[in-house]
Amino acid sequence: MDTKLQYGTDVSIAGDLRGGLVSFLVAVPLCLGIALASGVPLFSGIIAGIVGGLVVGLLSKSQLSISGPEAGLIVVVLATMERLEAFPTFLLATFIAGLIQVGLGFLRAGIISNFFPSSVIKGMLAAIGIILIIKQLPHLVGYDADAAEGFSLFQPDGFDILTQLTIAFQQFSGTAILISLLSLSVLILWERPLFRQYAVLKNIPAALVVVTLGIGINMLISSLSPTLALQGNHLVQLPVPKTVAGFLGLFTFPDFTSWDNPQVYASALSIAMVASLEALLAIEAIDELDPLKRKSPTNRELKAQGIGNVVSGLIGGMPLTSVIVRSSVSLNAGARTKRAALIHGSLLLVCVVTLPSVLNRIPWASLASILLVTGYKLARVSIFRQQYAAGILKFLPFVTTVVAILLTDLLVGIGIGLAVGLFFVLRETYVKAHQTHAYHVNGQERIRIRMGDYVSFLNKVSITEILETIPHDSVVEIDCTRSSYIDSDVLNILNSFESKAHLRNIQITYLQPIAENKSLHHQIAV
Structure with missing residues (x-):
């Protein structure tokens, strides 16, 4: 369905503007925090965010995905930095990883995303939502020592969220709590009909109001009582170059003289594999959330992500991938096309050049409120209810993914x-591959074995057991009318049973659409 048909051009542009702005506001501290947690220069996270918005946003066919540095890459980046030691050598590995991703796109490796069931994807989204909610709690009360929003409750450095929460509620800030409460109130009220009935308010991003409110409250408190105001790591901390030379000095270039180092290629392969898998999963997840239910071409996405990493590595950026959190924030703000990603990248570029000091006034408490609401939308109780109502085959893989x-x-x-989901697929294949029904006609017992749509080698044992227990002097009907595939091992069992049936005075007939499935009929009859 065309976006214009459902939303109208003006509405779509307004939503994209809101989505790009809100994702930009969220991206600034996350780019810095993830770079810090990854052990690379802070500005490399900003570079990756800009490249993810502009380069990948321009080349990707995904309408809603926004790319940049992502917390799931922290561990692999840390390991790579430890292995290669020098940052320029690490950039070479990032550059080569991008080339590998482009190659995977041409090899059509994007098909792997088709093998992830929707229950697992929804479980992933719900888990990310829960973690977002939990990890914002320290920031809401003013504890901002850990800026990277990871996808695990247990940090690589052992400083997990439970420890943070314990310390946070012992070292809370009244100013941060005030900003958080007002921010959450604005975010909640902004969605209510009372506010949305006004066109002016409807087109103003609630997140912009929240950020402006946070800056204003903190500046007011600073003027009244400087000791109570938020400062330092309670605010966004963006590098502020004093001169053009200082700004250019934030960029680093790869060390191409290390091209013969085998560790570079091993590291590049690790980065490419993790970044590609996360990108494919993110694209699948964002497509699930898309109200227009569009399907992004995954092979094109791998190529776009690869070119993004090539560019990022060339100019001093860390690896990037599609980011679910940023994309979800943008979508929730009203984004409906890739314009939001381009706006996001453009704002990052313009603001780090012209307005870094303004961005450095944004309290973490304001951004945490935005992320908390986003987390709630990803992990609403209604989603758990829907999966439960869909049955155990959907609910168990879903809830297992969340917990895991x-x-x-x-x-x-x-x-x-995925393993749990595969287990249930195999179980259903085993259980529903055939059914047995016994009945009598004129006093003679007849046994009908109805084959399912797909009968695999997994059903050899159960079919063999059924055939062995058929009593003497019976009439057996093997119904293949619903079967689109019967494994050759199963066909051999049926043929063997037929060849020996006369020894037990068993009559066999096959029910199948011979005209429609001559090859299957021929295989059974052989």
Whole structure:
């Protein structure tokens, strides 16, 4: 469905402006925090955010995804920096990782995203929502020592969220709590009909109001009582170059003289694999949230992400990938096309050049309020109810994915959820591959074995057991009318049973649409 048909051009542009602005406000501190947690220069996170918005946003066919540095890459970046030691050498690995991703796109490796069931994707979104909510709690009360918003409750440095919460509620800030309460009130009230009935208010991003309110309250408190005002790491901390030379000095270039170092290629492969998988999962997840239900071409996405990492590595940026949190924030603010990603990247570029001191006045408490509301929308109770109502086959993989991500990390949790989902697929394939029904006609017992749509080698044992227990002097009907595929191993079992049936005086007939499935008929009859 065309975006214009449902929303109208003006509405779509306004929503994209809001989405790009809100995601930009959220991206600034996250780019810096993730860079800090990854052990790379802070400005490399900003560079990756700009490249993710402008380069990937321009090349990608995804209408809602926004790319940049992502917390799931922290561990692999830390390991790579430790292995390669020098940042320019690390940039070379990022550059090569981008080339690998482009190659994967041409090899059509994006098909892997089709093998992730929707229950696992929804579980991933819900888990991210829960973690977002939990990880904002310290910031809401003014404890801002840990700026990186990761996808795991347990940090690589062992300083987990429970420890942070304990310390946070012992070292809370009244100013931060005041800003948080007012910010959450604005975000909640802004969605109410009373506010949305006014066109002017409807087109003003609630997040912009929240950020402006936070800056204003903190400046007012600073003028009245400087000791109570938020400062330092309670605010966004963006590098502020004094001169053009100072700004250019924030960029670093790869060390191409290290091209013969095998560790560079091993590191590049690690970055490419993790970044590609996270990008594909993020694209799948954002497509699930898309109200227009558009499907993004995954192979094109791999190429776009790869070119993004090539550019990022060339100019001093850390690796990037599609970011669910940023994309969700943008979507919730009204974004409906890729213009939001381009606006997001443009604002990052303009503001880090012209307005870094203004951005450095934004309290973390304001941004935490925005992320908390986003987390709630990802993990609403209604989503859990819908998955439960869909049945155990949907609910168990969903809830397993949620719990596994909370207890481990994003990729491990998804792997566990996928394994549970695969188990139920195999179980259903095993159970529903055939049915047996016994009845009598004129006093003679007839046994009908109805084959399912897909009969695999997993059903060999159960079919063999059924055939062995058929009594003498029976009439057996093997119904294949619903079968689109029967594994050759199963066909061999049926043929073997037919060849020996006369020894037990068993009559066999096959029910199948011979005209429609001659090859299957031929295989059974052989």
